[in-house]
Amino acid sequence: DNTPELRPTHPLALAPVVAPAASVDGFAKQFLQNLNFDQGVTLSTSDVNDQYLALAYTVRDYLMARWFDDRAQQKAQQNKTVxxxxxxxxxxRQLDNNLLAARLTDIATEALAQCGIDIDDLRQVEIxxxxxxxxxxxxxxxxxxxxxxxxxxxxxxxxxxxxxxxxxxxxxxxxxxxxxxxxxxxxxxxxxxxxxxxxxxxxxxxxxxxxxxxxxxxxxxxxxxxxxxxxxxxxxxxxxxxxxxxxxxxxxxxxxxxxxxxxxxxxxxxxxxxxxxxxxxxxxxxxxxxxxxxxxxxxxxxxxxxxxxxxxxxxxxxxxxxxxxxxxxxxxxxxxxxxxxxxxxxxxxxxxxxxxxxxxxxxxxxxxxxxxxxxxxxxxxxxxxxxxxxxxxxxxxxxxxxxxxxxxxxxxxxxxxxxxxxxxxxxxxxxxxxxxxxxxxxxxxxxxxxxxxxxxxxxxxxxxxxxxxxxxxxxxxxTNGVTPRRFLRLANPDLSALITEALGAGWTVDLERLRGLEALADDADFRERFAAVKASNKRRLSRVLEARGETPLSDDHLIDVMIKRLHEYKRQTLKVLHIVSTYEGIVTGRLDVDAVQPRTFLFGAKAAPGYGMAKRIIHLINAVGEVVSADERVQGKLKVLYPANYNVTLAESIIPAADLSEQISLAGKEASGTGNMKLALNGALTIGTDDGANVEIRKLVGDDNFFLFGMSEPEVEALWADGYRPAEFYQRDERLRSAIDLIASGAFSDGDRTVFEPLVSNLLYEDRFMALADFSSYLDAQERVDAAYADQDGWVRSAILNVARSGYFSSDRAMRDYLDRIWHATPVS
Ligand code: GL7
The missing domain is CATH 3.40.50.2000 (Glycogen Phosphorylase B;)
Structure with a gap:
C-alpha cells in the first residue's frame, strides 16, 4: 500500500460518503447525471443500452456507501471471514436483484417512467x-x-x-x-x-x-x-x-x-x-x-x-x-x-x-x-x-x-x-x-x-x-439450498404477493414461515387465487417463449418441465421414452386420445460441446418434438418445446409456470439437485427417484404430494452387481419395446435408421444409467400424474403444500448449517 497519506481540508472531503436521496427525484437526478457524464449522451440521444448502463450505475451509487463501510468494518473487526x-x-442478471435488495424497485420504476422510459425495456438488455x-x-x-x-x-x-x-x-x-x-x-x-x-x-x-x-x-x-x-x-x-x-x-x-x-x-x-x-x-x-x-x-x-x-x-x-x-x-x-x-x-x-x-x-x-x-x-x-x-x-x-x-x-x-x-x-x-x-x-x-x-x-x-x-x-x-429472493420473490412476483398477503412480508428472509400456507391449502378461495397465479405465470412464460420465436403455450396444458444440464445420468432419454410411448400409444390406438391429459413437455439443457452422446440426445428430443407436435392424430394433446440456450434468466420464467418437475436421475447419481428445490418452492409437484435432495423433498412435502418411482440406490447396486442386461427389460415390457422400435425405425429421422442407431444400441446393450430398468415404474408414475391432474382441486392443494413445506430449502438455512457445522463464523453487528 503505497498511497501517500492524504490530509484533506475541504469539508466535502471530510464528510462521509452518502447515497443519493432515496426518492423519485433523487433517483431521476442521479440517473440523468450518469447518463450524461458516464455514458456521454443526453436522454434524447441515448439508446436503450445507454439507459440500462446509467440505471445500473445509479443502483450502484445507492449501494456504494454501504459497501465502503462494510469493507472498512471487515478490515477492522476481528470476526472470522468466510x-x-x-x-x-x-x-x-443483476439489475432486479440489486434493485430489490436496496429497496429501489418502485422508486426506479417511477423515476424512469418520468423520463419516458419503461424499465422493462432496460431489464431485457442485460446480458x-x-x-x-x-x-x-x-x-x-x-x-x-x-x-x-x-x-x-x-x-x-x-x-x-x-x-x-x-x-x-x-x-x-x-x-x-x-x-x-x-x-x-x-x-x-x-x-x-x-x-x-x-x-x-x-x-x-x-x-x-x-x-x-x-x-x-x-x-x-x-x-x-x-x-x-x-x-x-x-x-x-x-x-x-x-x-x-x-x-x-x-x-x-x-x-x-x-x-x-x-x-x-x-x-x-x-x-x-x-x-x-x-x-x-x-x-x-x-x-x-x-x-x-x-x-x-x-x-x-x-x-x-x-x-x-x-x-x-x-x-x-x-x-x-x-x-x-x-x-x-x-x-x-x-x-x-x-x-x-x-x-x-x-x-x-x-x-x-x-x-x-x-x-x-x-x-x-x-x-x-x-x-x-x-x-x-x-x-x-x-x-x-x-x-x-x-x-x-x-x-x-x-x-x-x-x-x-x-x-x-x-x-x-x-x-x-x-x-x-x-x-x-x-x-x-x-x-x-x-x-x-x-x-x-x-x-x-x-x-x-x-x-x-x-x-x-x-x-x-x-x-x-x-x-x-x-x-x-x-x-x-x-443439504443445498436456493435463494428465495431470486427464485421466489423476483421470479414469481404474483405468488410472492399472494404469500405476503397471507403471511406478512417476513418469509423472504425466514422461509420456514411458508408453513403458514398449509392451513390455506384447504381454503377454496385461496386455492382459486393460487391457481390463478399459476395460470398467469404460464401466460407470462408463453409471451417469453413467443418473443424467442417459439410456439406459445396452450392454455389447458399441464406444463411438464425438465430443466438441467444434458447428462446421461440425469436421464433425459427416459423422459423422451415416455413422450414417444405416449405418442405411439395414441397413434396406434392403444391409448384413447380423449383420455390423454394435454401436456407440454418443456426441456432446457445445454450439452458439453465434446459430449457426443448428450448431443445426440438433444437431437432426438428436437426430432421427436417436431414429429409429435405436428402430428394431427395427436390433436394438439402433446407438445414438446425445447427453447435454445437455457440459462438463469430463462429459468426464472419457466420455474413459476411449471406444474410438474422431472427429477428422474438414476438413484445414487445426482448429488443433490437444486432445480428440484426451486420448482417445488414455486408449486410444481415432483415426479422423481429417491435420489439427491429428492429424498428430503419427498419427506417434507409428503408422499401424497410427490410422485415417486424407480429403484432405490441399494436396488440399483444390487441389479448392477447381478449383471444388468437392459435388453431383457426391452423384451419384457411391450410399451418400452414399441417406443424404442419406433425411434429405431427412423420415424423421427425421415426414415433414416442410422441417425439414432448409436443411441438405441447404447440403451439396449449398455444403458449405464439404467433408463430401461426404471421405465415401467416411470410410466406408471406418469399415469398417476395424469389421474391427479384430472382432479384440479386436489392438484392445487398439493401444489400449495409443496410451497408451504419447502422452506427448508432456503440457502439461508444452508448457510446456517455451514456456520454451525463447519465455519463457526458470526455475523457482524
Ligand atoms: C453438482 C451436482 O451434480 C448437483 O446434484 C448439485 O446440486 C450441485 C450443487 O451441489 O453440484 N455437482 C457438479 O459437479 N455439478 C453440479 O451441478 C456440475
Missing amino acids: CYLSAEYLLG EPGLGNGGLGRLAACFVDSLATMSIPAIGYGIRYEYGIFRQAFADGQQIEQPDAWLRMGSPWDFAHPEAAQTISFAGTTETYDDEGVERTRWVPEWNVLAVPYNMMVPGYHNGRVNTLRLWRAVATNAFDLHTFNSGDYVESVRAQTFAENISKVLYPEDSTPQGKELRLQQQYFFVAASIADFIENVLPEDFDLENLPERVIFQLNDTHPVIGVPELMRVLVDEKKLEWDAAWAITQKCFAYTCHTLLPEALEVWSVDLLGRLLPRHLEIIYRINDEFLLEVRERFGDDEMLIRNMSIIGEHPSRSVRMAYLATVAGSKVNGVAELHSQLLRDNVLKDFATMWPDKFTNV
Whole structure:
C-alpha cells in the first residue's frame, strides 16, 4: 500500500460518503447525471443500452456507501471471514436483484417512467454473467446472496471469464455453440482494481538454499501473469449490507522475456507475454466431467493463489500473526477445483513466511473445508503428476510430503495394509501417476461435506469410505439450498404477493414461515387465487417463449418441465421414452386420445460441446418434438418445446409456470439437485427417484404430494452387481419395446435408421444409467400424474403444500448449517 497519506481540508472531503436521496427525484437526478457524464449522451440521444448502463450505475451509487463501510468494518473487526473459493458463479442478471435488495424497485420504476422510459425495456438488455455451468455454479451464487443477507463477513473468490458458458443455438435440431461475449456491451456491476493486482507464477524449478543456517526450499518460477481483481457488490436483502465477490482476470505483466527482447524480437516477446491472458479467457463448459487440461489447472491455481495472497495482504491487518489464521478465515473449497490452494497455503507459510512445516500444516488443516458435489467417479478431478510437476513444481513436492506424512498416519492407525495404503494414497498409480484432488482435500480439510443427506451418506459409505473410518467426525452433511429472493420473490412476483398477503412480508428472509400456507391449502378461495397465479405465470412464460420465436403455450396444458444440464445420468432419454410411448400409444390406438391429459413437455439443457452422446440426445428430443407436435392424430394433446440456450434468466420464467418437475436421475447419481428445490418452492409437484435432495423433498412435502418411482440406490447396486442386461427389460415390457422400435425405425429421422442407431444400441446393450430398468415404474408414475391432474382441486392443494413445506430449502438455512457445522463464523453487528 503505497498511497501517500492524504490530509484533506475541504469539508466535502471530510464528510462521509452518502447515497443519493432515496426518492423519485433523487433517483431521476442521479440517473440523468450518469447518463450524461458516464455514458456521454443526453436522454434524447441515448439508446436503450445507454439507459440500462446509467440505471445500473445509479443502483450502484445507492449501494456504494454501504459497501465502503462494510469493507472498512471487515478490515477492522476481528470476526472470522468466510472465503468461498469457487471456479464458477452462475450469477444471472443483476439489475432486479440489486434493485430489490436496496429497496429501489418502485422508486426506479417511477423515476424512469418520468423520463419516458419503461424499465422493462432496460431489464431485457442485460446480458447475464454466465460464469458457471449449472448447479454447482448457481449454488455458489445463492450462497453469496445468503451470506450477505445474513450479515456474515464473506468474500466470494473466483474467475472473471471473458467468455462464460457458451450460447446454445439449434441447427436442424442439433446443438451449435456460440461464444458468450457477455462483456461486449459494458459491465456496469464490477470495478477493476489494477493497482491491487497479484503476480501469479508458474513452472520453473525449485532449489534449496541456506537461510542463516536453516535449509529452505524456494521456487524459481519461469513465467508469471498478473491477476487483476474485479469487485462486484453482493447486497444483502433489506439489511444494508454489501459483501464482495472478487473475480480475477489474467493480464500480462510488463516483464518482457528479456532473452527474446534482447535478441531483437520485440513483437514476439509481447506476444508471448499476452499469451498468459488466455488464463481467464473462457469457462470450461464441462459439467461433472473435467478433462484434465493444462489451461484448467492454470485457471485453478491462478485464482486460488491470487485469493489467498489477497486475503493475507489486504484483508488481514498488517503484521498479523499467521499462527492465528484459523481464527480469521475459513477457505471453503467448492468441489475439487480450488484444492491446489492447500499446497499453495503451505508454500506461503513455509517458504515465504518461514514457518515450521508442522506448524504450517496445523494451520492449513484448520483453514480449509471441502464440499464434494458429486458421486460420479469421472467427476473427481485427478491431475497427472507430470503436468502438475511441470506447472507447479514446488506444489508437487509439498503434495508428496503431505502424502508421506499422511500415509505414515494411516500405517500407525491400521498397520501395514498395503492395499489400504494404495487405496488411500493422494497419489494414484493407475492408469498413470496422478494426484487425487478429492483425497488431498479430504486429508487437508477440517470438514468434508456432501450436499444432501443421501449423498453425504454415500460419500461416507463408498467414495471416501476409508477416510470416514479414519476420521468419522470430519464428515458431515449440508443439504443445498436456493435463494428465495431470486427464485421466489423476483421470479414469481404474483405468488410472492399472494404469500405476503397471507403471511406478512417476513418469509423472504425466514422461509420456514411458508408453513403458514398449509392451513390455506384447504381454503377454496385461496386455492382459486393460487391457481390463478399459476395460470398467469404460464401466460407470462408463453409471451417469453413467443418473443424467442417459439410456439406459445396452450392454455389447458399441464406444463411438464425438465430443466438441467444434458447428462446421461440425469436421464433425459427416459423422459423422451415416455413422450414417444405416449405418442405411439395414441397413434396406434392403444391409448384413447380423449383420455390423454394435454401436456407440454418443456426441456432446457445445454450439452458439453465434446459430449457426443448428450448431443445426440438433444437431437432426438428436437426430432421427436417436431414429429409429435405436428402430428394431427395427436390433436394438439402433446407438445414438446425445447427453447435454445437455457440459462438463469430463462429459468426464472419457466420455474413459476411449471406444474410438474422431472427429477428422474438414476438413484445414487445426482448429488443433490437444486432445480428440484426451486420448482417445488414455486408449486410444481415432483415426479422423481429417491435420489439427491429428492429424498428430503419427498419427506417434507409428503408422499401424497410427490410422485415417486424407480429403484432405490441399494436396488440399483444390487441389479448392477447381478449383471444388468437392459435388453431383457426391452423384451419384457411391450410399451418400452414399441417406443424404442419406433425411434429405431427412423420415424423421427425421415426414415433414416442410422441417425439414432448409436443411441438405441447404447440403451439396449449398455444403458449405464439404467433408463430401461426404471421405465415401467416411470410410466406408471406418469399415469398417476395424469389421474391427479384430472382432479384440479386436489392438484392445487398439493401444489400449495409443496410451497408451504419447502422452506427448508432456503440457502439461508444452508448457510446456517455451514456456520454451525463447519465455519463457526458470526455475523457482524
Ligand atoms: C453438482 C451436482 O451434480 C448437483 O446434484 C448439485 O446440486 C450441485 C450443487 O451441489 O453440484 N455437482 C457438479 O459437479 N455439478 C453440479 O451441478 C456440475
